[in-house]
Amino acid sequence: MNALLTDLYQLTMAAGYYEAGKTKERATFELFVRRLPYNRNYYLACGIEQAVDYLLNLRFTSEEVDWLRKQPQFTRVSPGFFDSLLDFRFTGDVFAVREGTPVFAGEPILTIRAPIIEAQIPETYLLATIGFQSSIATKASRIAETAAGRSVVEFGTRRAHSPHAGLLAGRAAYIGGCTGTSNVECSHRFGIPMFGTSAHSWVMSFSSERVAFEQLQALLGDATVYLIDSYDTLQGARTAAEIGKPMWGVRLDSGDLIELSRKVRQILDDAGYRDAKIMATGDLNEYRILELSAASAPIDVYGVGTDLATSADAPSMGAVYKMVELEVEGIKRYTAKYSDKKATRPGSKQVFRYSDHDMIGCSWECPSCPEGSRPCEALLRPTIIGGQLVEPLPDIHAARTHASASLARLPKAIKSLYAPEDAPWQVVYSEEMKKLEERVKRNYGAGR
Amino acid sequence: MNALLTDLYQLTMAAGYYEAGKTKERATFELFVRRLPYNRNYYLACGIEQAVDYLLNLRFTSEEVDWLRKQPQFTRVSPGFFDSLLDFRFTGDVFAVREGTPVFAGEPILTIRAPIIEAQIPETYLLATIGFQSSIATKASRIAETAAGRSVVEFGTRRAHSPHAGLLAGRAAYIGGCTGTSNVECSHRFGIPMFGTSAHSWVMSFSSERVAFEQLQALLGDATVYLIDSYDTLQGARTAAEIGKPMWGVRLDSGDLIELSRKVRQILDDAGYRDAKIMATGDLNEYRILELSAASAPIDVYGVGTDLATSADAPSMGAVYKMVELEVEGIKRYTAKYSDKKATRPGSKQVFRYSDHDMIGCSWECPSCPEGSRPCEALLRPTIIGGQLVEPLPDIHAARTHASASLARLPKAIKSLYAPEDAPWQVVYSEEMKKLEERVKRNYGAGR
Numbered sequence: 001m002n003a004l005l006t007d008l009y010q011l012t013m014a015a016g017y018y019e020a021g022k023t024k025e026r027a028t029f030e031l032f033v034r035r036l037p038y039n040r041n042y043y044l045a046c047g048i049e050q051a052v053d054y055l056l057n058l059r060f061t062s063e064e065v066d067w068l069r070k071q072p073q074f075t076r077v078s079p080g081f082f083d084s085l086l087d088f089r090f091t092g093d094v095f096a097v098r099e100g101t102p103v104f105a106g107e108p109i110l111t112i113r114a115p116i117i118e119a120q121i122p123e124t125y126l127l128a129t130i131g132f133q134s135s136i137a138t139k140a141s142r143i144a145e146t147a148a149g150r151s152v153v154e155f156g157t158r159r160a161h162s163p164h165a166g167l168l169a170g171r172a173a174y175i176g177g178c179t180g181t182s183n184v185e186c187s188h189r190f191g192i193p194m195f196g197t198s199a200h201s202w203v204m205s206f207s208s209e210r211v212a213f214e215q216l217q218a219l220l221g222d223a224t225v226y227l228i229d230s231y232d233t234l235q236g237a238r239t240a241a242e243i244g245k246p247m248w249g250v251r252l253d254s255g256d257l258i259e260l261s262r263k264v265r266q267i268l269d270d271a272g273y274r275d276a277k278i279m280a281t282g283d284l285n286e287y288r289i290l291e292l293s294a295a296s297a298p299i300d301v302y303g304v305g306t307d308l309a310t311s312a313d314a315p316s317m318g319a320v321y322k323m324v325e326l327e328v329e330g331i332k333r334y335t336a337k338y339s340d341k342k343a344t345r346p347g348s349k350q351v352f353r354y355s356d357h358d359m360i361g362c363s364w365e366c367p368s369c370p371e372g373s374r375p376c377e378a379l380l381r382p383t384i385i386g387g388q389l390v391e392p393l394p395d396i397h398a399a400r401t402h403a404s405a406s407l408a409r410l411p412k413a414i415k416s417l418y419a420p421e422d423a424p425w426q427v428v429y430s431e432e433m434k435k436l437e438e439r440v441k442r443n444y445g446a447g448r
Numbered sequence: 449m450n451a452l453l454t455d456l457y458q459l460t461m462a463a464g465y466y467e468a469g470k471t472k473e474r475a476t477f478e479l480f481v482r483r484l485p486y487n488r489n490y491y492l493a494c495g496i497e498q499a500v501d502y503l504l505n506l507r508f509t510s511e512e513v514d515w516l517r518k519q520p521q522f523t524r525v526s527p528g529f530f531d532s533l534l535d536f537r538f539t540g541d542v543f544a545v546r547e548g549t550p551v552f553a554g555e556p557i558l559t560i561r562a563p564i565i566e567a568q569i570p571e572t573y574l575l576a577t578i579g580f581q582s583s584i585a586t587k588a589s590r591i592a593e594t595a596a597g598r599s600v601v602e603f604g605t606r607r608a609h610s611p612h613a614g615l616l617a618g619r620a621a622y623i624g625g626c627t628g629t630s631n632v633e634c635s636h637r638f639g640i641p642m643f644g645t646s647a648h649s650w651v652m653s654f655s656s657e658r659v660a661f662e663q664l665q666a667l668l669g670d671a672t673v674y675l676i677d678s679y680d681t682l683q684g685a686r687t688a689a690e691i692g693k694p695m696w697g698v699r700l701d702s703g704d705l706i707e708l709s710r711k712v713r714q715i716l717d718d719a720g721y722r723d724a725k726i727m728a729t730g731d732l733n734e735y736r737i738l739e740l741s742a743a744s745a746p747i748d749v750y751g752v753g754t755d756l757a758t759s760a761d762a763p764s765m766g767a768v769y770k771m772v773e774l775e776v777e778g779i780k781r782y783t784a785k786y787s788d789k790k791a792t793r794p795g796s797k798q799v800f801r802y803s804d805h806d807m808i809g810c811s812w813e814c815p816s817c818p819e820g821s822r823p824c825e826a827l828l829r830p831t832i833i834g835g836q837l838v839e840p841l842p843d844i845h846a847a848r849t850h851a852s853a854s855l856a857r858l859p860k861a862i863k864s865l866y867a868p869e870d871a872p873w874q875v876v877y878s879e880e881m882k883k884l885e886e887r888v889k890r891n892y893g894a895g896r
Contacts, residue, residue, distance in 0.1 A: 004633035005611045007603070008644030011632060016646075016667045022653065029649070067636055073644065076667055116653060123647075124631075127606035128614050155455070158575035159764045161583075161609035161617075163453045166576050168610050183572075184459060185452035188515055196456030196521065198464075199571075201477070201771040204783040205470065205564060219464045219524055229787045231892070254787040282790075306764045315763040316607045316754045323649040335652040339677045339702040342730075444679070 003060045003088070004068075006124040012073055014117045018081040026092075027116040028325035028348045030108040031126055037314040041414045041424060042102040044141055044403050045109045046172045047133030049393050051126050052383060055094065058122065060085040090118050094384035095363075097351070098394060100137070100175050100403030101379055102410060104427045106360060107351045109134070109319070111380055116326070123321045131319040132165065133172040135311040139286075140176025141407060143304055145415045146286040148293060151179040151301045153195045155281060156309025169309040175399045182303075190396050197225040197251045197279065197303075204230065210239050222246035225279060228264070229254045237264040241271035249277030249300070257282070258297045265298040279303055285312065286417055324348055334440045346440040347433065351379040355409075361430030451508045451536070452516075454572040460521055462565045466529040474540075475564040476773035476796045478556040479574055485762040489862045489872060490550040492589055492851050493557045494620045495581030497841050499574050500831060503542065506570065508533040538566050542832035543811075545799070546842060548585070548623050548851030549827055550858060552875045554808060555799045557582070557767070559828055564774070571769045579767040580613065581620040583759040587734075588624025589855060591752055593863045594734040596741060599627040599749045601643045603729060604757025617757040623847045630751075638844050645673040645699045645727065645751075652678065658687050670694035673727060676712070677701045685712040689719035697725030697748065705730070706745045713746040727751055733760065734865055772796055782888045794888040795881065799827040803857075809878035 017023065033043060060068075065085050068074055092114020103109055109130060112119045144152050154173035157166030170186035180193035187194035198216055206212035209231060217224045224247045228236025233255055240250055250268070252260050257280050268276045277300040280292070285307035292299055306312065322344045326333045334346035348363040354376045361367060369375045382390050394402065407415070413424035429437075465471065481491060508516075513533050516522060522530075540562020551557055557578060560567045592600050602621035605614030618629030619638050628641035635642035646664055654660035657679060665672045672695045676684025681703055688698055698716070700708055705728050716724045725748040728740070733755035740747055754760065770792045774781045782794035796811040802824045809815060817823045830838050842850065855863070861872035877885075 002611065002633075004636050005605075005615060006632055007605060007630040008632050008635075008642045009630065009646055012644055012668070013646055013650050016650065016663060017653070019667055020654075020663045025653070027649070027653065064636065068632075071635075071642075073642075073668070073671065076669060120647075120649060124606045124614070125611045128608050128611040131607060132609045132613070157453075157455060158572045158769075159579060159766070160576050161580045161613040161758070161763075163450065163573045163576040164612040165580070165609040166572070167453060182455040182457065184454055184456050184516075185450075187456075187519075188452050188512065194456045194519075194521075196460055198457055198461055199568075200785045200787075201475070201568060201783075202461050202464065204771050204785065205465070205473070205475065205774055206468075215464060215468045219467055220460070220521070221524060223521065231786050233787075254790045306766070310609070310763045312763050315609075315758045315760050318607070318754070321606075323652050326653055335649075337648045337652065338679050339648075339681075342677075342702045 002054060002125060003058055004064055006121055008073065010121045010123055011068065013120055015074060015077040015081050017116050017120070018084065019078065022116055025116045026113060026327040027119045027323050028111060028113045029119050029123070029321050029323050030349060031110040031130060031319055031321045032108045033103070033105055033317055033319050034342070035105045035318070038419055039313055039417070040138060041416065041419060042104060042138070042410070043134050043317065044137040044176055045097045045101045045103050045130070045134055046099055046137035046175050047130040047168070048096050048099045048110065048383070050129045050133070050168070051096070051110060052094065052389065052393060054125055054129070055090045055122060055384060056389065058088065058090050060088050062086060089387060090114065090122070091387040092118050092384070093382070093386065095380040096383045097379045098381065098402055099399035100406065102406050103379075104358060104425060106345070106427065107358065108349050108380060111348060111363070113348070127319050127321055129168070131317040133168055134319070135314065135317045136169045136172035136309065137176035137403065139308055139311040139314070140173040140178050141403065142286045142417060143289060143302070143308060144177030146289045146293065146417065147302055150299065152177070153301065153303045154178045154181040154183070154308055155303040156305035157183045159306040160309040166309060171396065173308055175396060175403055177400070177404060192396065198227050200227065200230050203227060209236060213240055213243050217243055217245045217247065223248050226250045227253060233260050234263055234267065237267040241267055241273060247273065247276050249279060251279045251281060251303070253282045257292060257299065258295045261297045261299050277301060281305070283307070290417065334436065336437070336440055336444070338444070345433070345437050347436045349433070352376040353379055357426040357428060359428050359430050360433060362432050362436060365430055365432055367430065450502060450573060451506055452512055454569055456521065458569045458571055459516065461568055463522060463525040463529050465564050465568070466532065467526065470564055473564045474561060474775040475567045475771050476559060476561045477567050477571070477769050477771050478797060479558040479578060479767055479769045480556045481551070481553055481765055481767050482790070483553045483766070486867050487761055487865070488586060489864065489867060490552060490586070490858070491582050491765065492585040492624055493545045493549045493551050493578070493582055494547055494585035494623050495578040495616070496544050496547045496558065496831070498577045498581070498616070499544070499558060500542065500837065500841060502573055502577070503538045503570060503832060504837065506536065506538050508536050510534060537835060538562065538570070539835040540566050540832070541830070541834065543828040544831045545827045546829065546850055547847035548854065550854050552806060552873060554793070554875065555806065556797050556828060559796060559811070561796070575767050575769055577616070579765040581616055582767070583762065583765045584617045584620035584757065585624035585851065587756055587759040587762070588621040588626050589851065590734045590865060591737060591750070591756060592625030594737045594741065594865065595750055598747065600625070601749060601751045602626045602629040602631070602756055603751040604753035605631045607754040608757040614757060619844065621756055623844060623851055625848070625852060640844065646675050648675065648678050651675060657684060658691075661688055661691050665691055665693045665695065671696050674698045675701060677703065681708050682711055682715065685715040689715055689721060695721065695724050697727060699727045699729060699751070701730045705740055705747065706743045709745045709747050725749060729753070731755070738865065782884065784885070784888055784892075786892070793881070793885050795884045797881070800824040801827055805874040805876060807876050807878050808881060810880050810884060813878055813880055815878065
């Protein structure tokens with residue numbers, strides 16, 4: 001189980017809430033990103049399924065509780081707290097956007113309302129799984145957009161931040177728009193199409209490149225992808241063509257991909273392999289693909305690894321998880337933080353998406369939509385209520401479709417690889433939300 | 449199990465090796481980094497323990513094999529291959545550097561010699577676990593060096609690339625020089641000291657900051673760390689001082705840390721809390737710490753999260769895993785790759801560390817050391833032989849000590865945050881290695 005996969009302070013605070021008699025207080029926390037990095041115009045929310053699985057299955061084993069009990073940080077804590085951990089279940093409510101939904105700064109991706117201990121402990125895990133997968137889904141969507149209709153396959157597990165991160169990267173990349181992944185477990189577990197070619201070691205393990213190619217073709221038939229750059233790319237292409245058997249195509253993995261792809265295309269065409277495809281790999285990302293695409297390099301499929309699986313140009317999302325409400329003995333208190341540049345807005349929120357902007361309002365608002373227009377959509381949906389899943393989550397294919405359909409509805413400028421001077425999508429706060437914030441700030445000022 | 453946590457091509461190539469009758473051929477693969485990023489002068493090797501665990505426990509379940517059998521990529525593969533997967537065990541040899549060893553471009557961190565299928569399948573997992581942990585250990589060592597004797601605690605799980613990556617980041621950061629981690633499971637599983645403070649939600653959950661501080665102190669006694677920036681940092685410091693009870697100290701998490709740490713120090717000192725410590729957190733990294741340190745900001749402990757757990761300025765290590773030898777029917781063949789900028793050197797290697805440089809030689813070399821000098825050290829050590837662990841791996845604390853002792857023996861310039869114009873550590877190739885390379889290249893040229 002994963003109950004200890006959290007920050008120590010979540011557990012000491014949980015003990016503190018217990019000791020302070022706060023176990024019945026219900027807190028509302030929101031998970032959101034404070035600001036977008038300079039090279040991201042949106043984030044695709046991803047990782048909701050893993051977040052939900054975690055909450056529904058969060059348990060402490062007796063071994064874990066016994067171990068905790070003995071740690072110096074817990075010497076002043078009453079035995080009752082540890083007993084309560086043995087019975088720990090998440091009994092609260094979760095509101096979340098659908099996986100694949102584009103979100104902007106300040107918009108909650110997930111809201112938790114639960115007894116304060118149940119809401120506090122999951123913070124670390126939720127941030128890590130949603131922040132990471134959202135980063136990767138977003139990166140994938142930028143790459144897929146730049147590839148402009150050509151397939152992009154996720155090849156990054158080897159460079160991911162642990163093999164397990166590679167598994168989740170494959171999942172998130174698919175939701176973000178990749179056609180598939182090279183990660184076999186990702187296909188096995190999530191039903192994502194898997195793709196593969198062959199490695200240099202395959203070529204090197206035979207007495208010559210030609211023998212290696214012949215053996216590969218015997219194994220894979222018309223699905224064969226010859227890796228042609230082990231020794232000399234153009235010679236590799238000629239050898240592949242000379243085998244004279246059906247192939248899917250060839251893979252270029254080094255050198256000047258623009259120049260080489262043109263020459264290889266010519267070699268394949270001259271040999272009658274007009275349908276054979278060219279896959280390119282090797283330190284690709286959206287910026288490199290844009291160059292290749294601008295040069296009309298005859299590349300049919302991109303395999304993208306390192307930069308995709310690590311979201312290399314924005315390697316963390318900076319998501320936070322902040323308390324916005326606390327209900328003590330039936331009375332709701334709105335909470336916020338006023339630290340320098342890290343202030344938060346009080347009150348449980350809803351995000352209303354209109355055809356041309358978003359409005360962040362109070363969760364209890366039901367804003368009127370302009371007559372004749374498409375009604376706005378409330379993005380946060382009840383997902384877990386009273387510790388029970390409301391309805392099965394959309395599957396991964398639905399999440400992928402949702403991501404591409406949602407992005408298609410946003411202005412084209414949002415898909416620029418760079419941040420336009422004017423934000424391409426406006427996010428405003430409702431009047432009610434502004435009033436609430438004003439009131440809370442005033443009360444806080446008065447109470448000091 | 450993790451057997452499917454690999455790239456598809458590893459398994460199709462394995463099937464291909466089987467079909468081509470190559471199951472008895474023994475391959476040697478080396479895992480190394482091609483070049484160092486501009487902002488890294490070395491890498492600390494890390495993740496060997498997870499690599500070894502993986503190899504010793506690599507198994508395919510029957511469910512996994514049945515699933516594989518049905519995938520379109522395996523339709524032409526004989527049933528015998530799948531049967532062999534059910535009996536899969538790693539029976540080969542592993543030579544690895546000790547965890548915590550500084551390594552340079554081209555130096556193998558790990559060498560595998562095994563039947564080719566057993567050596568091929570692990571590539572993806574090994575690269576991901578060693579590449580990631582080495583990145584984090586290295587980043588941690590840069591931060592710890594810059595902190596110049598002040599403690600650095602790893603706080604990054606929430607921003608790591610999945611919760612599981614956070615767990616491994618805590619481990620690697622400790623080996624690299626951090627004092628501990630906030631990750632509880634990391635302490636539970638690896639015996640690393642854990643640290644924690646409290647969150648803004650703790651402060652916000654009480655009717656006032658003062659009540660929150662009193663309750664925290666009642667819980668933690670002299671281990672109390674007050675988080676003082678929820679509303680107003682200096683007021684928070686005064687409130688902490690007014691509680692009048694023992695404390696460990698306070699935490700600053702926002703604002704101008706130089707200015708605030710001085711003022712807070714003054715407030716604590718004036719109240720008689722001369723021993724109370726100041727911890728600083730909030731988007732720290734080695735560059736920020738250098739500024740704080742240069743300004744003599746009175747900060748005692750740094751908590752570093754995002755940039756450490758993601759190695760943000762060098763988020764992937766670019767490790768590769770290349771075949772260098774293949775033994776076919778008792779005859780050894782040296783293998784290499786001549787792709788543009790991605791060429792590799794043939795032959796199994798050993799790294800000899802001298803007092804003032806490294807020499808990469810052939811694994812069978814025993815170079816003479818200059819008379820009267822400290823004998824050179826062969827960094828790659830037998831770790832697994834014939835599928836069996838040679839001796840228990842050094843524990844995590846020994847790895848941490850080894851890292852700091854090894855770094856201390858290297859020239860000071862290596863610890864610069866930037867790459868000096870002249871590489872601070874010379875890595876040369878032995879004459880025998882150069883001759884081997886020349887010979888292999890000539891033969892390859894002749895054979896074309």
